[in-house]
Amino acid sequence: MAPRRLVSRFVSRFRLNAPGTLGELPLALALVLGGFALCWVPTQTSFSQDVRTGAVVGTVGVPSGSAAGANVVLRDADDAPAAAGQSRLGDAVGDGGRFRIAGVPPGRYVLRVTLVGYERAEQPVQVRRGDTTSVDVELRRDRARLGEVTVRGGGSLTQQSTEAAAEQVRQVPGGANLVSLQDRELRPIATVASALEDEPGVVVQEFFGGNDQPRISIRGAGLQSNPQSRGLLLMHNGFPLNFADGSFVTGLVEPRMARHAEVYRGGNALGPGGATLGGAIDFVAPTGRSADGFQLKLTGGSYRTASGHAQYGWAGANTDVFVMGTGHRHDGFRQTNDEGERLTGHANVGYRWDDNLETRVYGTVATLGFNIPGPLNKRQLDADPTAVSRGVTPPPQPWPERPPRPATA
Numbered sequence: 001m002a003p004r005r006l007v008s009r010f011v012s013r014f015r016l017n018a019p020g021t022l023g024e025l026p027l028a029l030a031l032v033l034g035g036f037a038l039c040w041v042p043t044q045t046s047f048s049q050d051v052r053t054g055a056v057v058g059t060v061g062v063p064s065g066s067a068a069g070a071n072v073v074l075r076d077a078d079d080a081p082a083a084a085g086q087s088r089l090g091d092a093v094g095d096g097g098r099f100r101i102a103g104v105p106p107g108r109y110v111l112r113v114t115l116v117g118y119e120r121a122e123q124p125v126q127v128r129r130g131d132t133t134s135v136d137v138e139l140r141r142d143r144a145r146l147g148e149v150t151v152r153g154g155g156s157l158t159q160q161s162t163e164a165a166a167e168q169v170r171q172v173p174g175g176a177n178l179v180s181l182q183d184r185e186l187r188p189i190a191t192v193a194s195a196l197e198d199e200p201g202v203v204v205q206e207f208f209g210g211n212d213q214p215r216i217s218i219r220g221a222g223l224q225s226n227p228q229s230r231g232l233l234l235m236h237n238g239f240p241l242n243f244a245d246g247s248f249v250t251g252l253v254e255p256r257m258a259r260h261a262e263v264y265r266g267g268n269a270l271g272p273g274g275a276t277l278g279g280a281i282d283f284v285a286p287t288g289r290s291a292d293g294f295q296l297k298l299t300g301g302s303y304r305t306a307s308g309h310a311q312y313g314w315a316g317a318n319t320d321v322f323v324m325g326t327g328h329r330h331d332g333f334r335q336t337n338d339e340g341e342r343l344t345g346h347a348n349v350g351y352r353w354d355d356n357l358e359t360r361v362y363g364t365v366a367t368l369g370f371n372i373p374g375p376l377n378k379r380q381l382d383a384d385p386t387a388v389s390r391g392v393t394p395p396p397q398p399w400p401e402r403p404p405r406p407a408t409a
Contacts, residue, residue: 054127056101058135060093060113067097067139070115074101074125076108113137156287156320156350157358159237162260165284175201175265181258192216195255196281201265204250216250218265221278233273233280237348237362240273252366254344256309256326258283259290285346287360288313288320305330323347332373334386340370 056074060067073090091099093115106129113121118139127133155161160168166178181195189195193204193214203217215229216222222231228247233240236258242248255261262282264272269280291313299307311324329341343366350360374389 052129053103053105054129055132056104056109056111056125056127056135057132058099058111058137059097060099060115061097061136061138062115062118063139063141066095067093067115068095069093070097070099070113070118070139072099072101073112073114074104074109075112076110111135111137113139115139118142156289156360157352157356158350158360159284159287161290165260165262169262172264172268172271175268177263179261179263181255181260189255192250192253192255195258195261196263199263202263202281214250216281218263218279218281221266221276231276231278233269233276233278235272235280235282236364237285238272238282239362242276246276249368251342251368251370252344253283254326254342254346254366255283257285257324257344257346257364259286260284285324285348285362286311286313286322287348287350288315288322289350291322301330303331303333318352320350321347322349334373334388340368342369343367 060070060072070093071090072093089101089104091101093099093113104127106127109125109127111123111125113123119142121137121139123135123137125133125135155164162178162180162182166180169176169178177199179196179199181189191206191214193206196202196204196216201219205215216232218232222229228243228249230245230247232248234242234248234250234253236253241252262272262280262284264280264282266279267277269276269278272280272282291311292315294312295310297309307326307328309324309326311322313322314320324347325343325345327343329339331339344364345366346362346364348360348362350358352358376385376387376389380387380389
């Protein structure tokens with residue numbers, strides 16, 4: 001017998017006898033009804049599990065933005081997982097900040113919410129059988145607290161930076177300020193007069209004009225009519241340039257060798273030194289740690305004016321070196337007697353023994369030469385403004401010269 005007939009006879013012999021109008025049902029219909037019956041049984045079983053557990057639903061809010069992606073976990077009071085193997089008792093917050101945790105056994109829990117950038121939030125939750133517990137949580141931004149950090153600057157321990165010196169000068173009760181000379185590449189400051197020309201209470205006047213020996217005064221102190229001045233304290237890197245009698249030569253100061261200048265007026269000069277009450281000016285040079293590398297600047301102008309400036313700074317782990325040289329010359333307006341020439345060299349070497357101890361050695365040399373053309377009267381000035389004074393011719397003696405005595409044997 002062929003296999004096809006066997007299958008046909010087997011199906012045809014399966015009949016379902018049921019009362020009513022259905023009559024006899026074929027096997028296919030019986031299988032369909034049996035499948036519905038099998039599907040109905042686990043549904044009833046699942047419903048009975050929900051009755052024995054509870055659920056936790058709620059929202060998570062943040063000050064700004066969205067809390068999507070926050071992690072919500074249920075833990076027991078001992079900060080351990082709610083039950084062994086129940087690591088799925090949690091949910092990830094979705095759009096709108098909502099979450100839902102189902103199938104939670106009854107009991108007391110701690111709802112823990114974490115999100116990167118926000119403080120962790122915890123809230124106690126009581127879950128009852130067959131109930132849905134609603135919880136709303138607000139997160140606050142996390143303010144991270146770092147441990148103590150010690151910052152060691154790379155500057156010199158023996159010489160303050162311009163910023164530190166400016167802060168110290170600001171603490172002086174009036175009559176003091178700091179003049180930054182770091183823009184010397186942008187403006188001519190070959191002389192003290194050009195460096196301090198805008199300082200209130202400080203008057204710098206070229207001595208007879210056109211040479212390198214200015215007169216300097218602070219609030220009237222230090223007025224002199226000769227090349228040497230008194231009444232002020234002039235310093236370079238904190239070292240006084242005044243002579244033993246208190247006088248000083250302003251032309252020996254090279255402002256291009258300074259990073260900044262500290263100006264103290266009147267009684268404030270008692271801080272740097274107690275020898276003078278008229279005021280004090282301190283020109284502070286760079287170091288290898290504040291001026292690294294090589295710089296060169298050349299300038300020129302009328303009346304055969306020429307100026308040069310070169311410097312080099314280097315800093316290592318413990319040692320730093322700074323070397324600078326400047327030169328300046330000019331012939332001036334008044335023929336040949338008001339020419340001036342100045343050559344200056346400076347070097348300082350520092351060695352850092354440890355974080356709190358440093359030794360620095362300074363060396364400065366300067367040469368200054370100039371001619372004073374002398375004053376002219378009005379007639380001479382009108383005749384030739386470029387002329388120089390010929391000086392005063394002594395008058396002849398009002399009495400005749402005595403004849404020499406005859407020699408005696």
